Structures are given as structure tokens and as C-alpha cells.
Amino acid sequence: MSNLTPPNLTGEIEQRRARAQAWFESLQQRICAELERLEDEAPAELYPEPAGRFEMRPWTRETGVGGGIGGYFKGRLFEKACVHTSAATSRFSPEMAATMPGADKDPSYVSASISLIVHPRSPRAPTVHLNTRFLSTAVSWFGGGADLTPMLPEQRSQDADDAVLFHRAMQAACDAFDPEWYGRYKAWCDEYFYLPHRKEPRGVGGIFYDRHDSGDFERDFAFTQAVGEAFLEVYPKIVRHRMDEPWTEEDRQAQLVQRGRYVEFNLLYDRGTTFGLKAGGNIETILSSMPPMVSWP
Template sequence: MEVVVMASQVLPVSSSAAGWSRSTFAAAKSPSSSCGKKALCVSSSSARKGLDLGADLSLHGKGISQRMPTAGRKLHVSAAVAEDRRIEQESMLSEKPTTLLREGEDSDDKNGLRARFEQMVFRIQNDVCAAVEAIDGGKFREDAWSRPGGGGGVSRVLQGGTVWEKAGVNVSVVYGSMPPEAYRAATGAASTKPGRIPFFASGVSSVMHPINPMAPTVHFNYRYFETDAPEGVEGAPRAWWFGGGTDLTPSYFFEEDVKHFHQVQKNACDKFDPAFYPKYKKWCDDYFLIKHRGERRGLGGIFFDDLNDRDPNELLAFATACADSVIPAYIPLIEKRKDMAYTQEQKEWQQLRRGRYVEFNLVYDRGTTFGLQTGGRIESILMSLPLTARWEYDHHPEEGTEEAKLLDACKNPKEWLL
């Protein structure tokens, strides 16, 4: 949001879908712009140089509280306002490129890690979209885009289908630089790194919301990340890691479905290390916790991040096996549940569970936060949100109902494969 500080009031000039990030409130136009003589216009560069704008102007994450500036007083602005997000506006492409890697070393080295990961995520996108279209009968819309700093992505979305209300499968291969808070969003690290941090990131991400409340939502994301030394820091090493996971979010609890889903994830993990599934299953339960409600958004799966403790070729193979597990884990559940009868009350419960999905993604999800703070493509970042959702005041399912059974499983994660 841009803010112009007037002589008697604070006016929000424009807003964006990035309003959830800590750097929501970008500063306004510079004093030399067309603000007018009665307006005090604060630039982010001025704020970074020490202009203190907080005593009479308070900025809050949910809106703007205003107090009338007093003569002789300094205005104070928070560090969040001063942060320069350096958003890169994407450019739409007429067709999908053969590669999104930069020309030169990255695109020429077909056996390099970046190239092989890009090949994998494009194949997964094709495979998953083909499996969804075969059941739904609809076709994905494809949008390709590029970033000025390098790379881009391919977004595919099926909306208003016969089986899925909304299904999306996105691929991105991007270059850029991020502020320290975006680094924390990407890594979950508590420490602060100085200066902006150059990065390379590639991944495939998907969320599928079916029409029938008896059929579950699924999410998966697998990514590879590299960072270079922060600006102004000499001799710092390059960091790299893999991350991702696949998790199931049903509205109604069918134990055999959950066991099947988890068994397929375990099979993929066991090919590499029998310790992987129990470790990453717990990580998934812990990560997808909606803290303000004390419940998980779904019934779990696997999740891992910052994985760099093994040979990168082995970890690439592991991420590939996990991505390949999505179709056999999920599609049989859709085929089993997509034509089941349901009531209007059951549809409304599905909408309430989707509301929980929205809450987690916009408040806690590291990928969403990172995308917004690094100026990612908004349509792709928010593709995960359902077409429809519902929030009822103080809603509690009746004890002993199927809805209460699902909620209990979300609050109390179980070991499904004992």
C-alpha cells in the first residue's frame, strides 16, 4: 500500500494482494512528485536515511490508524514501511518456453542440478495435468510468464470443471534478490542476514479443490533453492537446499483413504531411508498447524525443508520420487469419492474447512509469504485458494457427528500406518 501523509489525515492511495506481508506499507511518492504543496510525501529512501516518522503516524497490519501531525514534531515510520521490496513485474509470454533458465551456463549444462530439476518439475506438471483432465474432462488454461531478473514460470489452472471446482499446477524457475525478512520466510531461520540476498529457486506447486465434499483436497510442492552471499558480505558461501511435501485435506474422514495416502508417501520415502517417513510425517503435522485454532488444516502427509545433508543427486532423486507419488496417492481417492451423494449441509461443512485452508495459507505458509515479499506473480501465488469458502460465527460440529470426527483428527494427529 502507498501512503500519502496529508496535513490533516492519512490517505491510503493504493493496495495490493501483498497486504499480508510485514512490508505491506511501502512509502509514498517523493517530495518532488505531484503530491501538492499541502502534502508531506515520504519516500522509502528518505525513511532509510533516518527520517523518523512514527510519533504521529501509526501503521498496523490490519489497517492504518491516524493522528493529526503537530507542528514541530517528527513523523516516525516503522522499518516495515521503509523496506524496499523491489517488486519485479512479470511479462506474459505468448507460449511456454523450452527452458526458463538463463542463457549461458545454466541452460547449456543439461546435466546440471538446475537443469535437471527444471526438467523434472515440467514433467510432473504435464503428468498431473493429464491425470486430472482424464477424469474431469476439462482442460487447463496455461499462462507463461517471465521476470526481468531472469526466469519465469508456467501456470496451469482448471476452473469450474465437472470434478474439480479449481485445480492448479504451477512451475516456476526464478532468479532474484530478497530482503532479509523474505530469507526468513523462505528458510524459517530466526537469525537475520545483512543485505539483500541473491537467489535461484525452482519448483512445482499444486492445489486441487474438488466439488464433492466427500472427495479430498490435495496439495503438493517440491522445490530447489540456492542463495549466494548477501550483498556487501565477502567470502560467504553459497547455500542450497531441497524442500517440499504432499498433504491431504479431506472434509470428511475415510480412514482407508488416509491410510492409502500415507502408505504411498511412506513407500516413496522408504526407497531412500526408512527414517524419512516418520520424521517427515511429524514435520507435516507440525507445519500445517493453524496455531490460532489449535488444529491442522488437514490429515497430513509428508513435509521437509532445508534438506542439504546428503549428496544433491540423491536428494534430487528423492524429491522426484515424492513428486511421482502424487498421482497414485490421490487419484484413486478422487475416483472413489467424486460421485458420492451429499447434502447441502455437507457442502457447507466443506466450505468451512476451506476457510481453514485459506487461514493457514495467508497467515502461516512460508511459500506464500516468500512469494509476496519477493514480488512473485500474484495470480500464481494465490492460485492455491479455493473459489469459495465460508466462515460461520462460533461454529462447532455436534459431538458424535462425522464433522466432529474429522475435526478431532485435525486436532489430534494419528499414526495412520501402525
């Protein structure tokens, strides 16, 4: 706990943050349970190791007020998975406040979020990322999204089966609120998850949105919940479809190289990594998106 003056934020905003935090923590529990269920279902002939289980580690912020619950997993089907929640009451640094809506006069803010990364052991199953968050200064908004990163070249097309299924789920989440949102947030995702130095996308995309504020908190909160529900519905379907497929050593090497692209993006371009480190977040959870094994040719 620091000696920072508590942010001057209204009770309504605190209530909104509490609701968002409760939702993210509930979603965390459900996602962890589903990943453990998949771990148990994995065929023993391909995954002979014992099934893994999540280790939940609460943590406390070193600056401001708050903390979170870090969920860490190593298993046989999922080589590494992390599902984290966090909540904060703090102040932006002058540098960060200058870039945040509503923080120019008062840098106080509250936030709540869920963030996850799943790295399957099988090269046939894609890596996936989800992050959704609520943040409020003098104004409030939601942000986040979900994106899919297949490991093998033949799967890295938006016309490939897994990509089509994933995008269909994200589109349904968007279309329930506004038919224009999917096209806008898909394009933003394609632009954001791109490696300029390699001139290639990180994966097959999904949706990405930030500073989402339609003026109707309930509608925007419901949309962010729908994104989480869509993820929980579609990703297990993809894994169940892929986890029975055998793979070769060549496939494994292709996976390790593609994971290297993931590392490059997260360390060079990812806004969440930058924000978390600058805002005094938990370094262990921020950098847990790194894959367990990786290779550069």
C-alpha cells in the same frame, strides 16, 4: 526484467536448477493430463456440466530473471485446480538473506519449483496440496511435501481410508531412501499444517520437508522426484474411489466451512505464500490456492 546484477552462481548450480526445472515442468504436464482424464471419467448424473480443461499461462518475473507456467482449471469434477511451475535467478532482500543458508555474504540464488492445489467439487473427495522445489545460494537444497485435507468430519482422521492410502504412498517414497525420513517429515507436516488459533490441524497431513541436503545432490533430487511420483499415483486413486459417491447439502456446507480453515492457514501461516510475495513472485499463482467458494459460520 529488472536491472539487478545477475547472481554470481556457478555453472554446476545452474545445471542442477535446469534439471530440476525440466523435471517439475514434465511432472506438471503429467499431473494436468491425469486431472483432465479424471474430469472426463466423472459420472454425468453427479457432474452434468461440461468437462473442464487446463489453461496454461506463461508469466515473467518483475524482479530478477525467470518466470513460470501457471496451469489453471475450472471444471465439473474439480471446482478449481492450479498446477504451477516457476524458476528464478535473483537476489534475496537483506531481510530474507539473513534467514537463508549460504546467503549471508552473497544474496544471489536460483530456484525451481512445482506447486499445486486441487479443490474437488464433491465434499466426499479431499482437497490436496503438493509443493516441491530446488533452491540454491552458496549451498543447495530441496524442500516441499504433500498433504491431504478431507472435507467431512468422519474423514478427518489419520485412520480414515483416504489418509491411510495417502500416508502409505508418502512413506514408500521416503523409505526408498531412508527409513527415518517418513517419521521425521510426517511429524514436521503435522506440526506445520496446524492452525494455532483454532487448535486443530488443517487436514490429515502427509509429509513436509525443507532445507533437505544430505550432501548427495543426486539422491536428494531422486527423493524429490519420488514424492512427485507418489502423489501422481495415489491422489487419482483417491478421487476415483470418491467421485461416484453422492453427497447432501449438509455435506456441501461442511465442505465450505472446512475450506475456510484452508484460507486461514494459507493467509496467516503458509511459508510459501510469504516467500513468494516477498521474493517478487507472481501474485496470481501465489494466491491461486484459495478455494473458489467458502463459508464461515
